[in-house]
Structures are given as structure tokens and as C-alpha cells.
Amino acid sequence: MVRQNVARRAALVDAAIEVLAREGARGLTFRAVDAQAEVPTGTASNYFSSRDDLFTQVGGRIYERLRPDPATIAASLSGPRDRERVSELMHELVDRVSAFRSGYLALLELRLEATRRSDLRAVLTERIRADVDANVGHHLASGLPGDETTVVLLYLAMNWLIVERLTLPGVFGEEEIHTLVTTAVERLLPADQ
Incomplete structure (x- = not known):
């Protein structure tokens, strides 16, 4: 039951x-x-x-479904620890998150609604901050190049690129998106790192 x-x-x-x-x-x-x-x-x-409870439950569930599977996490820990590997991981991230279109669009709606609902804002702030911290921690522990600021800047860049891809797909074509992801990594992680 x-x-x-x-x-x-x-x-x-x-x-x-x-x-x-x-x-x-x-x-x-x-x-x-x-x-x-x-x-x-x-x-x-x-x-x-209540609707507030529903909003909160949706926020948590989206993150459950966006979380990479164990095989993806294990793959992120394999291979060389260089700029090219970071680029591969960013491409995987953009593609994985974009594949759950409704979830990401719902998350954007929740973020807007959080400007009007303090309880939802508190839940999302805590959840997203924890997600950023987990990404930073995973990156630093993995031995990949880049520091905390690099990870945060990549997080911000990839998120906005996903927003463009899902809401206004005519702004950047798929080839241009691929180039932008690679270029963002190259600019944030100089070759000598």
C-alpha cells in the first residue's frame, strides 16, 4: 500500500x-x-x-530527475584530467539537461514563482546552493583543472545556454551551441592548466 x-x-x-x-x-x-x-x-x-506544497514537491522532483545516473558520474571520473575532458562533461551536461525540457522549463517557472512565494524561494535557494556546492566539490575532488570560480562561471554559462536552447531555439543553432560550450571551457580554462 x-x-x-x-x-x-x-x-x-x-x-x-x-x-x-x-x-x-x-x-x-x-x-x-x-x-x-x-x-x-x-x-x-x-x-x-496546498499549492505551495505542490510547488515545493515539484522543485525537489525536478532535481531528482536532472541528477546524472551513476554511470554518468563514474564516467566523469574516468579519463584524463584536462580541459578537453571538462569540455566533454559540459557538452554532456547541456545535452542531458536539455533532454528533460519540461523539467527545466518548469524549474524556470518555479524560479519566477519564488519571487512571490518566500517559502518556495527558501526551498529553491537551499536546493540550488546545495547543487552548486556539490558540483564545485565534485569538480575539485575529481582533479579536473579549474577552481571554484571556474565551476561557478561554467554553471552560469551552461544554464543560460540551456535557457536559450529550450526557449528560443532559433537564436543559436546546434552547431553554434556546440562551439559555444567548447569556447566557454577554453576561455575559462587556459591550455596551461
């Missing part, structure tokens, strides 16, 4: 991600989530105490 409830909650949160990405924060209602999840009306309201 508990396993089914956990699975149903996850399905509802996944449905909420799709609604949020498609309809925005104003469109994220319990009824819309029920319809997206194809469950009886009223189901979502039995699982979430």
Missing part, C-alpha cells in the same frame, strides 16, 4: 512538472494535475496540502 502511494505521489508530481512547463504557475492547479496524471478529480488534493 505504501509503495503504491509513493508511486502515485511521484506520478502526480511528474504530472505537475508537465503542467507547470506547459501552463505556467497560474495553470498549476490540482485539477490540471489530476487531468495530466489521468487520475480521478480530487486525487492531487489528497496528496498535497
Whole structure:
């Protein structure tokens, strides 16, 4: 019974991600989530105490789904520790995050909604700060070139490139995106590092 409830909650949160990405924060209602999840009306309201709770659950779930799988993490620790490897990792990151389009768009909606909801802002601030810190820690521990500032600048550059790719795909073509990722790494990590 508990396993089914956990699975149903996850399905509802996944449905909420799709609604949020498609309809925005104003469109994220319990009824819309029920319809997206194809469950009886009223189901979502039995699982979430409020829209704020739903927003918070969506934020956490997006990060669960964006997290690289163990094979990707292991692969990041293999091979040479040089600028080219960092470039490969940034390409993998941009492609992996872009592949979960609805999740990233929902995250952008959550960020906008966080400007109006202090509880959501606190949750997202804590979660995103932890993500940045984890990325910095992983990078430094891996022996890859670059310092904390390099990782943060790459984080910022890759995030905005993903925003462009997902929201206005006509701004930069795929070949140009590839070139921009490589160039960002080359400019932030001189060849002698």
C-alpha cells in the first residue's frame, strides 16, 4: 500500500512538472494535475496540502530527475584530467539537461514563482546552493583543472545556454551551441592548466 502511494505521489508530481512547463504557475492547479496524471478529480488534493506544497514537491522532483545516473558520474571520473575532458562533461551536461525540457522549463517557472512565494524561494535557494556546492566539490575532488570560480562561471554559462536552447531555439543553432560550450571551457580554462 505504501509503495503504491509513493508511486502515485511521484506520478502526480511528474504530472505537475508537465503542467507547470506547459501552463505556467497560474495553470498549476490540482485539477490540471489530476487531468495530466489521468487520475480521478480530487486525487492531487489528497496528496498535497496546498499549492505551495505542490510547488515545493515539484522543485525537489525536478532535481531528482536532472541528477546524472551513476554511470554518468563514474564516467566523469574516468579519463584524463584536462580541459578537453571538462569540455566533454559540459557538452554532456547541456545535452542531458536539455533532454528533460519540461523539467527545466518548469524549474524556470518555479524560479519566477519564488519571487512571490518566500517559502518556495527558501526551498529553491537551499536546493540550488546545495547543487552548486556539490558540483564545485565534485569538480575539485575529481582533479579536473579549474577552481571554484571556474565551476561557478561554467554553471552560469551552461544554464543560460540551456535557457536559450529550450526557449528560443532559433537564436543559436546546434552547431553554434556546440562551439559555444567548447569556447566557454577554453576561455575559462587556459591550455596551461
